[in-house]
Structures are given as C-alpha cells and as structure tokens.
Amino acid sequence: MHKLVENEILKVIHKKRIVVIIITVAILVSLFAYGEYYRSQRVNERIAERLGTEYAEDWRLFTEQQLLDHERRLENPYLTEERSRRLSLEIEQYQYYLENDINPSVTGSATFTRMFMEQSILLFLPLLVMILVSDLVSGEFSGKTIKLLLTRPVSRWKILTAKMLEMIILVTLLMAIIFFISALLSTLVFGQGGWGAPVTTGFTIIEGRLGYDQVTSVPQWLYITMIYALAWYVAVIVGFLTMMLSVLSRNTGITIGLMMAALIAGSILSFFINDWPAIKYFFVVHLNLISYLSGNIQPAGLTLGFSLMILAAWGSVALFISYMAFIRQDVLA
Amino acid sequence: MIKYVWKFILFIVLITAVWIAYGMMNVYEYAPREGASQIEPDPLQQTEIDRENKGIDDSYLIMIAGDSIARGRGDQSGLGLAISFPEEINQRPTEVLNLGADGLVSSELYGMISRPDLEEPLQNAEVIILSIGGNDLRRVAFLALQGEEITPNSMEYREILSQYLEQLQEVRDYIRNRNQDTRIILIGLFNPFEAEEISDYLPRDLQLDILFDWNYQTQLFMEQDPMSLFLPTYDLFKWNSAEYLSFDLIHPTQMGYRVLSDRIADLF
Numbered sequence: 001m002h003k004l005v006e007n008e009i010l011k012v013i014h015k016k017r018i019v020v021i022i023i024t025v026a027i028l029v030s031l032f033a034y035g036e037y038y039r040s041q042r043v044n045e046r047i048a049e050r051l052g053t054e055y056a057e058d059w060r061l062f063t064e065q066q067l068l069d070h071e072r073r074l075e076n077p078y079l080t081e082e083r084s085r086r087l088s089l090e091i092e093q094y095q096y097y098l099e100n101d102i103n104p105s106v107t108g109s110a111t112f113t114r115m116f117m118e119q120s121i122l123l124f125l126p127l128l129v130m131i132l133v134s135d136l137v138s139g140e141f142s143g144k145t146i147k148l149l150l151t152r153p154v155s156r157w158k159i160l161t162a163k164m165l166e167m168i169i170l171v172t173l174l175m176a177i178i179f180f181i182s183a184l185l186s187t188l189v190f191g192q193g194g195w196g197a198p199v200t201t202g203f204t205i206i207e208g209r210l211g212y213d214q215v216t217s218v219p220q221w222l223y224i225t226m227i228y229a230l231a232w233y234v235a236v237i238v239g240f241l242t243m244m245l246s247v248l249s250r251n252t253g254i255t256i257g258l259m260m261a262a263l264i265a266g267s268i269l270s271f272f273i274n275d276w277p278a279i280k281y282f283f284v285v286h287l288n289l290i291s292y293l294s295g296n297i298q299p300a301g302l303t304l305g306f307s308l309m310i311l312a313a314w315g316s317v318a319l320f321i322s323y324m325a326f327i328r329q330d331v332l333a
Numbered sequence: 334m335i336k337y338v339w340k341f342i343l344f345i346v347l348i349t350a351v352w353i354a355y356g357m358m359n360v361y362e363y364a365p366r367e368g369a370s371q372i373e374p375d376p377l378q379q380t381e382i383d384r385e386n387k388g389i390d391d392s393y394l395i396m397i398a399g400d401s402i403a404r405g406r407g408d409q410s411g412l413g414l415a416i417s418f419p420e421e422i423n424q425r426p427t428e429v430l431n432l433g434a435d436g437l438v439s440s441e442l443y444g445m446i447s448r449p450d451l452e453e454p455l456q457n458a459e460v461i462i463l464s465i466g467g468n469d470l471r472r473v474a475f476l477a478l479q480g481e482e483i484t485p486n487s488m489e490y491r492e493i494l495s496q497y498l499e500q501l502q503e504v505r506d507y508i509r510n511r512n513q514d515t516r517i518i519l520i521g522l523f524n525p526f527e528a529e530e531i532s533d534y535l536p537r538d539l540q541l542d543i544l545f546d547w548n549y550q551t552q553l554f555m556e557q558d559p560m561s562l563f564l565p566t567y568d569l570f571k572w573n574s575a576e577y578l579s580f581d582l583i584h585p586t587q588m589g590y591r592v593l594s595d596r597i598a599d600l601f
Contacts, residue, residue, distance in 0.1 A: 010335060013339070014335075172353070173345060175349055176346070218363065225355055227356075229355075232353045
C-alpha cells in the first residue's frame with residue numbers, strides 16, 4: 001500500500017500539477033495582498049483628509065481615543081451584559097495594538113493569512129482541490145493507462161484506497177502551500193505581523209442566531225490554526241466528492257464542470273435557506289464553516305456540529321459510491 | 334532526486350497534519366454552543382445598587398438623558414455636558430445621573446425615561462437635561478440623499494417633526510406627572526447636516542431653513558411649560574467648529590462640551 005501511494009504521488013509530481021497550484025496560489029495571494037495594501041493606503045489618506053495629518057501620522061492618537069471612548073461606554077450601568085462583553089473584548093484588542101505597536105488600520109501578515117482563507121474557503125479552495133484531484137482517476141482513463149493499472153496483481157479496492165490516501169495527502173499539502181505562501185508574501189508586503197493579536201470568537205447560538213454572551217478572545221495564531229483545520233476538513237470532503245465524479249464520469253472536464261456547477265448553485269441556493277429548509281441538507285451550504293468561529297453570518301438554525309455531520313455524510317456516501325463503481329466498472333469500453 | 338521530493342512532501346504533510354489536528358481540537362473548544370442563558374441580568378437591579386451607594390437623596394440631582402451628546406461622546410474626560418457643573422449647588426453636593434445612549438431617537442426617549450427604576454430619581458431631580466432630535470433630523474438628511482425634495486414645508490419633513498414633537502410631549506407629560514417643578518432643559522441642535530456631505534442634495538440655505546425651523550418649533554413647544562427651557566447652541570459652534578467639534582463633525586470636543594456646559598451652568 002505504501003508503495004502504491006508513493007507511486008501515485010510520484011505521478012502527480014511528474015505531471016507538474018503541484019507547481020501549477022503553487023503558481024496559482026502565489027499569483028492570487030499577490031493580487032490580494034496588493035489590493036489590501038492599496039486599500040490601507042486609501043484608508044490612511046481618508047483619515048488624513050478627515051481628521052488632519054496628525055492622526056494619520058500617529059495612529060496611536062486615534063487608537064487611544066477609540067480606547068478611551070470604549071472604556072467610557074463600558075462605565076454606563078445601563079449596558080446589557082452582551083454589549084459590555086463585546087466592548088471589553090474590543091478594549092482588549094485596542095490595548096494589544098497599543099502595547100505591541102501595531103497599527104490597526106494596516107493589515108498585518110497574520111490578519112492577511114486569516115482573511116485569505118476566510119475568503120477562499122467557499123470557492124477558491126474547492127477549486128484548487130478540484131485541480132489537484134479531478135483527474136486522479138479519470139486521467140487514467142483518458143490516458144488509457146487504466147488497463148495497465150488494473151491488470152496488475154493488485155486488487156481494485158487497494159488501487160482506489162491508494163488514490164484516496166493520495167488525495168488526502170495532496171489536500172494536506174495544499175493547506176501547507178496556501179499557508180506558507182500567504183504568510184510569506186504578506187510579511188514581505190506588510191512588514192508587521194500581529195500573530196498574537198486577540199481575535200474574538202466563542203459565539204453562542206441562541207434561537208438560531210449567533211449570540212455574544214460567552215465571547216472570548218484567542219490569539220490570532222490559534223485562530224488561524226483552527227480555521228485552517230476547518231478548511232482542511234472542507235477540502236477533504238470536496239476531494240471525496242470530486243473523486244466520486246471522477247470515477248463515475250471518467251472525464252476530467254465533466255468532473256470539474258459538475259463540481260463548479262454544484263458550488264455555484266449552492267451559493268445561490270443558500271439565500272433560500274430560511275424559507276426552504278431542505279436546502280440545509282445540501283453540502284455546499286455548509287462549506288463556510290469558518291463563519292461559526294468568526295460570527296460573520298447568522299446560521300439559520302444551523303450548528304457547527306450539524307454542518308460537520310452533513311459534510312461527513314456526503315463524504316462517506318461519495319466514498320461508498322466511488323468504491324462500488326470502481327470495483328465493478330468495466331474498463332474495456 | 335524525485336525520491337527526496339517524495340520524502341520532503343511526506344515530511345511537510347506530517348507536520349501539517351499535526352497542526353490541523355491541533356486546530357481541530359481547539360475548534361471543539363471554541364465552537365458555538367447553545368446559549369446557556371438567554372435571560373439578561375436585570376440592569377434595573379444594578380441601578381438600584383448604584384443609587385444606594387451614591388446616596389442620591391440628599392444631593393442636588395441633575396439627570397441627563399438622550400442621545401450621544403447627552404452621553405458625552407467625543408469628550409475624553411467622560412463628563413460631557415456635566416463638565417462645568419459646580420460641585421455644590423445650594424449647599425448640596427451635585428449628583429449627575431447620565432442616561433445618554435448613542436444614536437437615540439425621540440421615539441426611544443420615552444422608553445428610556447419611563448423605566449420603573451427611574452421613578453424615584455425623576456421625583457427627586459432638580460434639573461433634567463435632554464439632548465434629543467439630532468438623530469431624528471438626520472433621517473431627514475437621509476431622505477434628501479435618497480433624492481427626496483426636502484423643504485421646511487415638505488410632507489416628509491413635517492411628518493418627522495410632528496412625530497418628534499409628539500414624543501417630546503409624552504416625555505414632558507410623564508416627567509410633569511411625577512415632578513411638577515423640576516427644570517427641563519432641552520439642548521438645541523447645531524448642525525446635524527454638516528457631517529453628511531449632502532450639500533449636493535440639500536443646498537445649504539435649505540439645510541439652515543430646516544434646522545432653524547426644527548429648533549424654532551422645539552422652542553415654541555418648550556415654552557408652553559413655564560419650567561422648561563430651550564437652550565440655543567447654533568451660535569456657539571458657528572465660528573468655532575474647528576475647535577469645538579470633533580472630527581466626525583457631529584459630536585463636540587472636550588472644549589465644545591465645556592462651552593455647552595458653561596451655558597447650562599450659568600442658568601442656575
């Protein structure tokens with residue numbers, strides 16, 4: 001089995017697919033980083049325009065004022081518990097910025113690494129997974145090598161298992177590639193880090209919406225570790241589904257096309273999730289797992305556990321179908 | 334050579350796998366859970382305790398209620414409108430109860446002031462300072478931004494103004510039912526339009542027409558009650574907006590609050 005997996009990986013290396021992935025990620029990260037850099041320049045210009053140059057040149061003044069304002073708001077005895085929790089977390093963030101000399105209006109490399117994954121988990125990450133995975137099986141058909149592979153004295157399920165393991169290895173490698181490229185390039189562009197900056201998380205779900213009554217803050221590096229872990233999970237599930245389509249269709253183009261259609265359809269369908277409950281069993285709706293940690297959207301009665309379960313269910317069904325189809329497939333055609 | 338690449342990839346993948354496993358463990362820790370308590374701790378009890386500690390009964394109580402200007406937003410000292418009040422008035426220590434909340438509109442003022450725990454302070458208050466209406470009038474500015482023709486006579490503006498006056502009436506009746514002779518001071522508006530950059534949509538002379546009409550109607554209303562007063566503020570900020578207004582052009586700076594507060598303190 002070990003030899004089989006090694007052999008599969010060697011094939012991928014020969015096909016230069018990983019190089020294509022690295023270049024794609026590097027181009028996208030550079031574009032994104034430039035956009036972010038440009039944006040923060042513009043924000044500074046606007047601050048200078050509105051508040052006078054003293055504020056733009058010395059962000060500490062501005063941050064200190066924000067901090068003071070928040071501290072005073074916290075003194076109001078009429079605040080609700082929820083509001084004062086949020087305020088004290090924001091205060092903690094401002095204090096961190098001041099103590100560690102980090103300008104909050106300029107993105108640091110940690111924030112960038114985080115944002116890049118938050119933005120790409122829905123579309124870009126699944127797309128990269130497809131590029132890596134889509135022809136693992138169908139490529140053997142189009143290259144006519146499937147007959148050579150299946151006539152070896154190795155059972156079919158072993159071959160497919162090797163390919164599945166290969167898929168997981170590639171996805172894991174992909175996470176490392178995305179992390180290193182975005183951390184490296186953004187450090188070059190932005191200079192400042194901010195890996196220890198506090199990030200707000202730990203939301204509760206109260207009657208189907210995210211609540212703040214238990215929010216805490218975690219250092220940004222830990223937060224990034226968590227969201228990359230969730231992204232890995234999503235990528236593996238997308239990988240299983242792509243493998244299934246690849247086995248069934250034997251055609252790389254059709255595989256990518258169908259997966260793209262599902263992703264795009266899912267992002268449109270998720271608008272209806274409140275009125276059409278059946279949508280919540282569709283896997284694409286659950287791809288944005290990060291939102292449970294970041295509190296960006298209101299999950300319509302969804303929980304992280306439910307989303308993980310749905311994704312796992314789709315993944316295992318896809319795995320099952322792949323094996324059934326691959327073992328019984330007629331390769332003479 | 335390619336063997337080494339494979340070993341290298343395997344090495345990276347193993348490290349990444351450990352990293353991801355660590356992340357997964359933490360996800361479990363910080364994943365959103367069902368909210369444990371939906372019932373907010375009662376803010377009323379909190380106030381009760383605060384009031385007992387302060388011993389409001391024998392002091393000269395000044396209540397400030399209304400929007401962010403009432404709260405003192407923009408003033409680093411945190412005192413806001415109370416900044417120039419003397420420490421003692423009529424040999425009684427001055428006590429300030431500030432209920433200001435950012436963004437409050439007139440329809441929320443009644444709810445703010447009619448809470449049962451404020452019953453007692455309302456009965457004891459010597460002065461009640463209200464700052465309200467700025468956020469109502471900003472709604473007029475947004476209507477202008479949406480392309481509505483706004484003049485002092487247009488329906489939309491009249492509607493908002495009359496709702497505002499009705500709310501003020503309710504608030505004043507509520508206060509008067511509990512306290513016949515407390516002084517009510519309402520802070521006039523200075524320039525809520527300045528910050529919106531809407532001169533393309535609402536020419537400056539029309540802005541002033543509306544502002545002055547708003548203030549005039551408010552003043553007429555306040556004058557119906559002998560112990561109520563409308564405090565003009567437009568003049569204070571006209572030539573000094575650079576010093577007295579903070580960068581958002583809505584909230585006074587510390588100096589701005591000081592001149593406002595001086596003007597109030599002079600009334601006693």
